[in-house]
Amino acid sequence: MRCSVLRMFAALGASLIFTLVVATLAAKSKKAELVIAPALDILQSVPVLGFLTFTVTFFMHLFPGQEWGAECAAIFAIFTSQAWNMAFSFYQSLRTVPADLDEAARQFKLSPWRRFWRLDAPFATPALVWNAMMSMSGGWFFVVASEAITVGNTQITLPGIGSYLALAIARQDYVAVAWAVAAMGVVILLYDQLLF
Secondary structure, three states: OHHHHHHHHHHHHHHHHHHHHHHHHHHHOHHHHHHHHHHHHHHHHOOHHHHHHHHHHHHHHHOOOOHHHHHHHHHHHHHHHHHHHHHHHHHHHHHOOOHHHHHHHHHOOOOHHHHHHHHHHHHHHHHHHHHHHHHHHHHHHHHHHHHEEEEOOEEEEOOOHHHHHHHHHHOOOHHHHHHHHHHHHHHHHHHHHHOO
16 A cells, blocks of 8 residues: 555655746746647546556666566556646636736746745645645556556566555455545545645
């Protein structure tokens, strides 16, 4: 379970960095927006499992003979279930900052960096937190697929609740499935109450 939770939070951290950089760039630059907004829309429409096939191959070649390749592929699969939603939310929030707040930031002559941390980020945080919470919960759907990966004739199993659940399902051990789902429910409840 610990490995699955660490993968989820690694993907959430990567999604947050991606969101702050890419969504801000799209919201602040008209030229960047023309490329980023459609790209995010296209990437969002690709099924998460569609990324898994080529990313496993890519990361396994990047780290040959090491478990890091499979770990990176699993984290990337979870990342793709979280990032697009969070990026669109942050982008939309930055585009809808009220005019009076924008005027106040200009009156105070805030630099772009200070404006981002004093106005833009605080204004966009409630929607970002909500979408991060939804994305984190949605990411659990892909833990099983990302920890028990099959590409061609190659079977890769990473330690975690997802691979445990895949094995329990393959063995038709419904008691083990129930325990795995209950454990996931407890973890979701804990991070919902303690983090979000």
